[in-house]
Amino acid sequence: MTLTAAAASATDVLAPDAGAPARLRFEHVRKEFTVRGDRRRAPSTLVAVDDLSLDVAAGELVTVVGPSGCGKSTLLDLVAGLSTPTSGRILVDGREVTGPGLDRGIVFQQYALLPWRSAQRNVELGLEARGLPAPERRRVAREKLELVGLAGFEDRYPHELSGGMKQRVAIARALAFDPEVLLMDEPFAALDAQTREQLQDELLRIWRATGKTIVFITHGIEEAVYLGQRVVVLSGRPGRVRTVIDVDLPRGDELAGTDLRTDPRFVAHRHTVWEALHAPAGTPERTGGAA
Numbered sequence: 001m002t003l004t005a006a007a008a009s010a011t012d013v014l015a016p017d018a019g020a021p022a023r024l025r026f027e028h029v030r031k032e033f034t035v036r037g038d039r040r041r042a043p044s045t046l047v048a049v050d051d052l053s054l055d056v057a058a059g060e061l062v063t064v065v066g067p068s069g070c071g072k073s074t075l076l077d078l079v080a081g082l083s084t085p086t087s088g089r090i091l092v093d094g095r096e097v098t099g100p101g102l103d104r105g106i107v108f109q110q111y112a113l114l115p116w117r118s119a120q121r122n123v124e125l126g127l128e129a130r131g132l133p134a135p136e137r138r139r140v141a142r143e144k145l146e147l148v149g150l151a152g153f154e155d156r157y158p159h160e161l162s163g164g165m166k167q168r169v170a171i172a173r174a175l176a177f178d179p180e181v182l183l184m185d186e187p188f189a190a191l192d193a194q195t196r197e198q199l200q201d202e203l204l205r206i207w208r209a210t211g212k213t214i215v216f217i218t219h220g221i222e223e224a225v226y227l228g229q230r231v232v233v234l235s236g237r238p239g240r241v242r243t244v245i246d247v248d249l250p251r252g253d254e255l256a257g258t259d260l261r262t263d264p265r266f267v268a269h270r271h272t273v274w275e276a277l278h279a280p281a282g283t284p285e286r287t288g289g290a291a
């Protein structure tokens with residue numbers, strides 16, 4: 001199916017379920033940066049994201065792909081409240097995001113663990129800021145480390161952990177204060193292929209166990225299709241929603257030890273995302289699954 005053949009209205013693209021209120025809503029978000037001038041050039045304005053609208057339902061796992069520099073990280077910073085939109089709004093459960101908050105947890109590509117703290121104490125960090133008593137902090141941190149498959153590694157320091165383990169600690173830390181939304185910015189990009197695939201499965205398991213709403217940014221088309229219930233494809237800068245693709249694939253027990261990546265439906269979805277990424281600028285938006 002070509003992109004033009006399945007063009008759909010922007011409203012269809014925005015609403016995963018018209019009846020359910022969005023957990024996360026982007027309303028015509030635009031973000032400009034001022035680029036410093038020099039002796040030859042005057043300062044200028046760079047539009048990183050423009051008129052981006054999207055709804056993410058509670059409990060959804062949405063992946064976001066787009067060309068390098070199209071504003072993916074900018075978008076995540078905006079949701080995290082680390083920067084503010086130039087215009088438009090971002091809402092979490094109907095409340096406008098105006099700064100960082102405990103309703104949003106973030107996992108970056110670089111684990112950002114404190115090297116002088118054990119895995120357990122790294123996970124406890126956010127809980128200390130909330131003023132949770134020590135026994136409660138320890139209990140929650142142990143529970144989250146167990147959830148990410150690190151029971152028994154509580155006392156290890158970051159330098160004693162593999163890259164995959166460090167990223168698990170970072171995920172446990174983000175989950176520790178029980179955020180509504182988990183924001184993940186290319187969290188597995190620095191890992192080797194085998195560890196990455198393992199953590200993708202772990203993330204799906206954690207997502208099913210916790211029911212969190214997850215927005216996952218990635219460069220990888222396969223990763224986007226493997227993880228996402230919907231794949232949001234952004235256009236080149238300024239980033240706009242070009243296409244939203246529903247991914248309808250067998251999950252969990254249905255898979256029964258088979259390699260989903262070789263399933264013809266997976267291959268078809270991957271191709272659809274590839275086509276969307278490589279479509280010429282100005283191609284109409286579309287939504288739906290693979291052809």
Ligand SMILES: Nc1ncnc2c1ncn2[C@@H]1O[C@H](COP(=O)(O)OP(=O)(O)OP(=O)(O)O)[C@@H](O)[C@H]1O
Binds near residue numbers: 034035046066069074
């Ligand atoms: N603080 C800033 N000041 C000026 N320009 C910025 C700033 N932050 C980002 N940009 C610019 O905004 C655009 C989008 O950057 P962003 O990092 O969001 O893209 P991205 O899609 O995440 O890129 P990549 O896939 O390569 O990581 C880029 O052109 C970048 O140079």
